[in-house]
Amino acid sequence: MEIFKVLRKSDLFSQIDDQTIAKMINCFDAKGVVFEKGQQIVGQGQEIKDIILLAKGEANAQNEDLFGNISIILNISSGDFFGVEEAYAEEPCYKDSLVATEQSLVVFFNKDKLISPCANNCLCHQILTKRLVKILSSRSLALTDKIKHLSQRGIKDKVLSYLQTQSRHANSRYFDIPFNKTELANYLAVERSALSSVLSKLKKEGIIDFEKKRFFLKNIKE
């Protein structure tokens, strides 16, 4: 079945043999559904019944505030999960909507079956929970990094904070970032044009250099 190939690509099921995956699919009452571009997969405020794996395709986590402004919280790509935090933090509803931005294969896992150990006391839950802890931890670290950047006062400080993290992560003063400039502006929550001029200035000053998505960050210390 194609779903096996797809599941094996997600963090949650990688390096687990097909037999075990089959057991898990059964155990967690997994159901695959195809959504077309633009369709809503789940709605903000909707009661949580499933944890969602975006097995194939792309979707946006969107949030609508009291004024009706819609903002894109997160871009969900193939292999990502949605609703895990809400489910395990015992929140009743999804915090955001999930909308397909292209044709997508979505797998729904029954939340209750996922959370409580099943009758036959299989290993599924142990394996799963252990992996979840790692996924959640990594996500938490990424979020903390982003907060660190966003908390900087000026655009210059924001972008340098971001580049430092990327540089440190790549363990080199030369590194690629996963965004183009427009996306970077969006990530750092600043005006694209302002970001552009700040980058130009930093380049002139010799503090950074860049070309497309490749950056160089001068080592400030020492």
Place this chain on the structure above:
Amino acid sequence: MEIFKVLRKSDLFSQIDDQTIAKMINCFDAKGVVFEKGQQIVGQGQEIKDIILLAKGEANAQNEDLFGNISIILNISSGDFFGVEEAYAEEPCYKDSLVATEQSLVVFFNKDKLISPCANNCLCHQILTKRLVKILSSRSLALTDKIKHLSQRGIKDKVLSYLQTQSRHANSRYFDIPFNKTELANYLAVERSALSSVLSKLKKEGIIDFEKKRFFLKNIKE
């Protein structure tokens, strides 16, 4: 032993009987240490050997950037953990330093013993992992909320985004926030005086009202 009383207050050990806690202490090689105000508990970049529970007292998670600027990332209070994300995401080092802001009792849990199931295959790890998932999920949701606020362009939007969340959380248009105005400015990463004048303006416009830490948010929709 006093440590039992203290542990029972943390999310990780609440509602677990003393006998099991005793087993866990043994299982995870837990060690309690007292730190004085101003002392560093662990340092940024230091190799992770333990997950840390601040059993009593208060501490700050601090981050020093390449320019030498120190910023307070998080205030850790009694019952909070430090280093969980790094440990489970398999990062080699602590991202931040932890510094006691008052006399504190700190419990160190051996990271490796915590993560891998022990020889006698006790229930400790299952209980623990399950609780961790919940703790991590809640933390992740809180971080996502904060990012949502910080991503708003103006101070006015930032503070309204924050108040909306608080209001929704309290399920009432009247609610208390956990910050005074100075702390709120710090949380939203804006100038205190600017926040103050924005709040005044919103109050004049009748959109919000406040008195000390108690707020009222007018329902904008409908």
Place this chain on the structure above:
DNA sequence: TAAGTTTTGTTGTTTTTTCAACATTTTGAG
């Protein structure tokens, strides 16, 4: 209660960011 400290609000100046508009370059589809 009195004195000192912290919190809060206000205001004017300076700096920074946003906004809008446009030119140039790059990318991608056909």
Place this chain on the structure above:
DNA sequence: CTCAAAATGTTGAAAAAACAACAAAACTTA
């Protein structure tokens, strides 16, 4: 290759935020 669309850089005017400085209010605590 060609054309349209998207991404990028630049600039000047308008708006907003940071900054600095101060006064009033609230809260400690001796």
